[in-house]
Amino acid sequence: MPDSEHSYRRAKPRFDDDEPLFVKRGRGRRALQSLASFDAADGLIAGDRWSTWDQSTPSERGPLPHPQWLVTDLAATDTELGILKTGKEADVFLLRRGIQEADRSCLLAAKRYRSAEHRLFHRDSEYLEGRRVRESRDSRAMANRTTVGRKMIAVQWASAEFAALRRFYLAGIPVPYPVQVLGTEVLLEFIGEPDGTAAPRLADTRLRGAGLADLWHQLAASMCALARLGFAHGDLSAYNLLVHREQLIMIDLPQVVDVIANPRGGEFLDRDAENVGNWFSARGLAAVSPGTPGPGELAGLLRAEARLR
Ligand SMILES: Nc1ncnc2c1ncn2[C@@H]1O[C@H](COP(=O)(O)OP(=O)(O)OP(=O)(O)O)[C@@H](O)[C@H]1O
Ligand SMILES: [Mg+2]
Numbered sequence: 001m002p003d004s005e006h007s008y009r010r011a012k013p014r015f016d017d018d019e020p021l022f023v024k025r026g027r028g029r030r031a032l033q034s035l036a037s038f039d040a041a042d043g044l045i046a047g048d049r050w051s052t053w054d055q056s057t058p059s060e061r062g063p064l065p066h067p068q069w070l071v072t073d074l075a076a077t078d079t080e081l082g083i084l085k086t087g088k089e090a091d092v093f094l095l096r097r098g099i100q101e102a103d104r105s106c107l108l109a110a111k112r113y114r115s116a117e118h119r120l121f122h123r124d125s126e127y128l129e130g131r132r133v134r135e136s137r138d139s140r141a142m143a144n145r146t147t148v149g150r151k152m153i154a155v156q157w158a159s160a161e162f163a164a165l166r167r168f169y170l171a172g173i174p175v176p177y178p179v180q181v182l183g184t185e186v187l188l189e190f191i192g193e194p195d196g197t198a199a200p201r202l203a204d205t206r207l208r209g210a211g212l213a214d215l216w217h218q219l220a221a222s223m224c225a226l227a228r229l230g231f232a233h234g235d236l237s238a239y240n241l242l243v244h245r246e247q248l249i250m251i252d253l254p255q256v257v258d259v260i261a262n263p264r265g266g267e268f269l270d271r272d273a274e275n276v277g278n279w280f281s282a283r284g285l286a287a288v289s290p291g292t293p294g295p296g297e298l299a300g301l302l303r304a305e306a307r308l309r
Pocket of ligand 2: 239240252
């Protein structure tokens with residue numbers, strides 16, 4: 001590896017678990033802007049936009065029936081409430097979509113993929129390798145990383161994540177409800193409290209030992225369900241799992257791997273199982289509930305679910 005690349009990698013951590021970039025709002029429980037602060041005379045207040053709901057086609061919206069909490073009115077506006085997290089490939093913002101007059105609103109997480117120059121491309125090559133991009137001019141632009149190509153990659157990431165979320169949500173796997181995708185932005189159900197405090201990532205909880213048994217059980221069930229559909233998460237770790245009201249919710253799914261089509265599919269299943277298995281073991285997961293695989297048994301079970309050897 002050339003020196004310059006080496007120092008670049010060191011300066012910019014590659015994985016979720018060593019990133020100093022994590023900025024989590026809500027430690028100080030900042031109060032959210034109330035709907036009453038909309039400026040009725042002027043229309044939109046600074047930073048707001050009209051709801052983008054009508055800009056997406058039905059296939060770019062979440063599965064039907066839309067949940068009751070979701071505001072789908074065209075008269076709604078989106079208010080930016082702050083950043084939840086800056087990442088290497090995307091930034092996640094907190095939005096409120098609401099209608100002041102109706103006193104109705106919902107919180108959304110807006111994951112915006114970056115196409116900026118300094119984005120790390122470590123997942124792009126795997127992505128481009130594993131999937132066929134039909135239009136050859138597009139694939140050339142992406143492969144050459146032209147400005148347009150970079151934007152296209154970001155759009156592809158957003159739509160890949162949205163498609164995976166749609167599919168898994170419909171299969172009953174606990175993921176945030178995918179609200180809509182528009183260009184490089186994926187809007188998701190916000191997992192957290194009504195005051196805007198995001199649910200902690202599993203890695204950020206203090207859970208240990210027996211306190212982890214139920215979450216391990218939930219995780220094994222989600223991963224088996226994914227494998228049964230023929231998928232591996234592809235980047236699963238305690239940093240891509242949220243814990244909300246004792247429920248484990250899987251996030252960050254742009255790189256899902258079709259384990260049947262991908263010749264290395266089994267390895268992705270193994271890697272995900274090993275990542276989370278090691279994490280739970282290190283945190284002292286002792287006994288697992290009857291019928292639940294232990295950390296060392298998960299990979300084999302996933303392969304069996306996916307009908308791989
Ligand atoms: N739906 C959501 N509700 C609440 N918080 C969320 C939601 N989605 C993401 N977050 C927060 O934003 C963080 C980043 O999201 P995500 O893991 O999807 O992207 P990312 O980490 O930037 O991607 P990468 O793994 O490439 O860095 C999560 O760790 C979580 O804290
Ligand atoms: Mg992540």
